[in-house]
Amino acid sequence: MSAEHPIPAAVRVHFLADHRRLEWLLDRLISAFEANERDEIQRSWTDLESSLLVHIDAEEKVLVPALRRRREKEAISILEDHKRIRARLAELGAGIDLHIVRLETARALVQDLRSHAQSEDRIYEWADTELAEADRISLVSAIAQTARRIGRSFAN
Numbered sequence: 001m002s003a004e005h006p007i008p009a010a011v012r013v014h015f016l017a018d019h020r021r022l023e024w025l026l027d028r029l030i031s032a033f034e035a036n037e038r039d040e041i042q043r044s045w046t047d048l049e050s051s052l053l054v055h056i057d058a059e060e061k062v063l064v065p066a067l068r069r070r071r072e073k074e075a076i077s078i079l080e081d082h083k084r085i086r087a088r089l090a091e092l093g094a095g096i097d098l099h100i101v102r103l104e105t106a107r108a109l110v111q112d113l114r115s116h117a118q119s120e121d122r123i124y125e126w127a128d129t130e131l132a133e134a135d136r137i138s139l140v141s142a143i144a145q146t147a148r149r150i151g152r153s154f155a156n
């Protein structure tokens with residue numbers, strides 16, 4: 001791709017929208033905890049866990065390896081954040097399975113996701129200008145299915 005033909009900011013637009021959906025799912029989960037609505041806790045947890053893992057896996061499979069070749073420190077920092085987010089998610093899931101809901105774990109995940117999202121904003125910009133088209137397409141396609149599914153309730 002040449003610099004004379006700027007690429008549409010597809011990765012940034014889609015992944016930032018996915019961050020907003022993930023945060024909304026987490027808000028929904030926290031509200032369900034607060035209201036002690038068992039069915040809603042289970043539904044929002046399933047949506048959150050699957051969408052978040054799809055998002056992180058796509059970044060690690062396509063974005064991080066390319067980033068690592070050019071901006072290694074940022075790639076490592078993303079991987080460290082993902083490790084912490086996965087651990088927090090597992091902790092939250094275990095609490096839900098045992099019906100011991102820990103609100104502070106959910107709130108800590110909100111904080112982790114927010115600060116992680118901020119650091120990824122400029123990485124997505126980089127991806128839109130530097131990644132090969134096939135990689136950008138594979139990133140956006142990886143989250144397309146969950147985006148459609150969650151997007152339906154998110155928009156309502």
Ligand SMILES: [Fe+2]
Pocket residue numbers: 056059078082116120
């Ligand atoms: Fe990430």
Ligand SMILES: [Fe+2]
Pocket residue numbers: 015019055059117120
């Ligand atoms: Fe992300």
